[in-house]
Amino acid sequence: MKLYGLIGYPLSHSFSKGFFAEKFEKEHIAGCRYDNYAIPDIQEFAGLWQQQPDLQGLNVTIPYKEAVIPFLDELSDAVKQIGAVNCIHFKNGVKTGYNTDVTGFGNSLKPLLQPHHQKALVLGTGGAAKAVMYALQQMQIAFKVVSRQASATTIGYNSLDQSIMEEYTIIINTTPLGMYPKTDACPEIPYQYISSRHLLYDLVYNPAETLFLKKGAEQGAATKNGHEMLILQAEASWEIWNK
Known part of the structure; x- marks a missing residue:
């Protein structure tokens, strides 16, 4: 199972989970799930991918778009200039930050x-x-x-x-x-x-x-x-x- 999700706090207002559930169903994308990870402290991010080894990618929302950066291994050129991340890709143990808000x-x-x-x-x-x-x-x-x-x-x-x-x-x-x-x-x-x-x-x-x-x-x-x-x-x- 490929896991995707959203980190932020609180996540009662989250759009992403519903969007991706609908996308997976409508486009017949099998073996994928999108979950919310409401973490009250950004320090909890460090343990998240250890608890969820199938994580492929995360979206990031308030209040962690800037605070998550020190936990990442690589940053896109846009993120280097902006200083904010809303998308993380996990690949071969490397966590790369992107900004798709742009x-x-x-x-x-x-x-x-x-x-x-x-x-x-x-x-x-x-x-x-x-x-x-x-x-x-x-x-x-x-x-x-x-x-x-x-x-x-x-x-x-x-x-x-x-x-x-x-x-x-x-x-x-x-x-x-x-x-x-x-x-x-x-x-x-x-x-x-x-x-x-x-x-x-x-x-x-x-x-x-x-x-x-x-x-x-x-x-x-x-x-x-x-x-x-x-x-x-x-x-x-x-x-x-x-x-």
Whole structure:
């Protein structure tokens, strides 16, 4: 039996297990199983493949996309630049880290882009944000990172005035704000400056329309949630595990 799975904590919101169970059934893929491994401490990762010698590959979610890196033997070029992993391939005892969020995000954003979508605000600074920034660089879209605390590389939410909002017409939420069950939360941006020129993209997929996206749509913006990105990154993971 070839084993695949997801590590993170908690995993009550996991999309991956259902996706792969359906994929295995629909595509008649035999001898494979995908399980959730909710580990409360990243140190437990070290013993996981000893307990599960049939593990072929793992996906990685919050909060371990960065913390897992020291446990890996090799990293893809993208991971070396991004500093975040969401896919691990086990082969001949070697654990290699990849980032398929880049592929998933980039390929789901591209069809939505209009000529005036030249600059983006990236809300959040975690592992998912790093993949988004890498993808934006590849697409030659300039961006600013927005954080609760301003720093040398970020601006604070309180800096978002009308001129910034009008200049940066793509707004990407990489934070878990608004994710089920806390659906009444959203990033604190000045939604009154959003217009039909804006594109709001939320990496959250549950609920399908977060408060962030709802507020954007009310202002006439185009919106997209993270569901397609998840499907694309999962398929990219499957390709890595089976190449």
